[in-house]
Amino acid sequence: MTLAELIPTFRNFLPEHLDPGRWPDRAQALPGGDITVGGTSLTGLAERFDTPGYVVDTATLRARCRAYRAALPDAEIAFAGKAFLCRRMAKLLAGEGLSLDVCSAGELATATSAGFPPGRIMLHGNAKPDHELRAALDAGVGRIVLDSPDEIDLLGALATRRQDVLIRVTPGIDGHTHRAVATGVEDQKFGFSLASGQAAEAVRRVRSKPLLNLVGLHCHLGSQITDVEVYERAVRALAGFLAEIAVRHGVTLPQLDLGGGHAVNFDLRGFGCRVKNVLAQECRKHGLAAPRLVVEPGRAIAARAGLTVYRVITVKRGVRTFVAVDGGFSDNPRPALYGARYAVRLLGRASSAPVAPATVVGRHCEAGDVLMRDAVLPGDIAAGDLLVVPCTGAYHHSMASTYNSVRRPPVIAIGDGEPELWIRRESAEDLMAREV
Template sequence: MTLRELIPSLRSSLPDKLAPIIWPRTTRRVGGDIQIGGVSLASIAGRFGTPAYVLDEVDLRERCQEYRRAFAGEEVAYAGKALLTRAVARMIGEEGLSLDVCSAGEMAVARAVGFPAARVILHGNAKTPADLAFARDYGVGRIVIDSLGEIARIAAEAPEPQRVLLRIVPGVDAHTHAALTTGTEHQKFGLSLATGDAAEAVRRVLGQKPLTLSGVHAHIGSQVSRFGAYEQEIRQLVAFLAGIHDEHRITVPELNIGGGHAVAYVDGDDSFALDDFATRIRAVLRFECQQNRLPVPRLTVEPGRAIVARAGVAIYHVVAVKRAASGRRMVAIDGGMSDNPRPALYGAHYSVVLLGRKADAAQEPMTVVGRHCEAGDILAENVPLPADVRPGDLVAVPAAGAYHFPLASNYNLVGRPPLIAVRGGDARVLIRRETINDLLVRDVGE
């Protein structure tokens, strides 16, 4: 039993603690407000409006640095699909990371800030002609082959030599959400070991003069917390490398094990022990290579969410509060599934915190819902909020840095929020708010 429960009169006077595991590292509680990067979230709402995404630059850079220390001498490639803007690409480049992209648009963002093409890795299970043409013009360092049919297409577009990796289906179940699982058979990514497609891809790549087989790649899923799944992945990939050596008498120099490292979204979620992970993965890789009489390849990891999720916070205004016949209190905000579809897509859970004033009442469980015309537009269920929450209040949602901005839509023709970076007491716009005029300018028919 907590102190709040033992002494009800203290419920409104005890300060709400913010769980460090889900908030940016520069977060500070100041009265009823929250500061990130030395900037008040309430002031950001007043200046830039809501909904808004806030990004802690210090947090993002420090997590990049942690990965580089943990994998010193190896390659860390940021998975741009988690969040990619020109400013983010510049930060990632300055911190010495490589960049994982999957479209001409993502490559264009990287190229716009002069991100070194040699450190760009192009992924994608259905690379379009436009994607491959952009990759050729940009001169991307590596292209990850995802199917047999694209080998000849990549060779036809590629300058000589073009380094390629083969994306392998390792047959590993990462025990994560079904929509986030990518290492098993019967999903859309990669070349199957079981069917022989992976081995056939090696033969075809070696038969294409413009292509150089630089490595193999696999990605077992997202929000993976068990090290054992990665160890199993490495065993499968090293065995495949040994098979390549036996058949073709070549040594493949790179091994990319993907990312997917779990992050916490609510207090109580497990954290990912990065240093322990790096130690174990390197040990397993050395052992498996020794067993298969192979030199140890250069290792690449591809964190995205683990770099940027906790650097981000979303802020909203409360628009309405009502009670259903079931007794459930519902708090409706001015955003929802158009700026965060993850609860609807994956059943993701979030924390919600009152912002901008001290609470005058005890907390009770409430459901925070969005503004969109969908019954499934629910941001968070059974989250504790003060009983006196009312229209006009501000709320903040932590762990909003990954997959919020990239997955945002214009459902109900609602404009997408701005992305505001904070650091050292300054706030700057990275992506401006999308306006009604922005929506109308693309609607060219009458």
């Protein structure tokens, strides 16, 4: 047998490198149908921890944190906690030198209970109750992002020592994303409008509060943004506003937070280079010292690190094929909320059957509990099979619910040794615990 004949034969026994745009860095598909992450079998995890289950590759999380620090070495990288936060995640982020933004007292408590440095925490939110502002002040968070005139007055009254704050500005820039996650445009609930003069009035109001120390501006253009140019436009708008503040109030603000919203496969290097250059140019034009950039990636760090493993419960073949799994809307509401689209793959066995279109649905009492409308799966898909969905590390655990009293899945982390439970599966006792 020739070498040319041997190579295809060997290839049948070699692991397959999966699409790096969707899968964890260490994911490999084996010829027998299993997938490993860092050498750990996903089929084995399903047998050990049952399904459905979230799986997180810590190596991918760390690599994404380091990619941001390398692309933006002079900037502050603050992970958007709403994407995925638990105590073990907070410890990982702290160890990687990132800051953290939180948007509730619960997220704040999670972070501080894990020992995350409070000085590297920012509190966000368009409607922060007074008890959450008190919790942030008591914890000693580094910054609070102010979002309304009422909040400025309330925080000014609650503060007992100097508190650094940012003003969230709505720059009127469309991030060209889903309307439900577009936050940089006018006529929506977040921030102070730049065009209407609300932002200028917010600056004046903050500066009238003796214990509020205005250190910068904040904006957020939306989620799943792929176009670096919209951030360049935001920098130009906010640099102009920084210059206006310098003239009117005689202060140069030292921080400019551009928020996050970066898509999974965002052009990070291009962003780092282009935004830095535009900021330098605009500040030179206005005679300003360039502020330190802050960015808040969430999805772009966590999404590819995560997978969800399901077990098929039923298959119905008719006008279309419905493949029902043991999870669904309660562990991934994003398809129903935003029309989010996911890939899916048979796990645990090889199939030679021709592929066919299928609709993967969940187990909940909702006709809209559809995970994938146009999945391509082997025609012999059957009850008992395992399915794996990549790119579920962001906004899945965070948005999970107990709809139909279905218990939330565990989070299983794959590191350098044995897999670890970061979060156990919810129990029936957990569901009853809040009832009086």
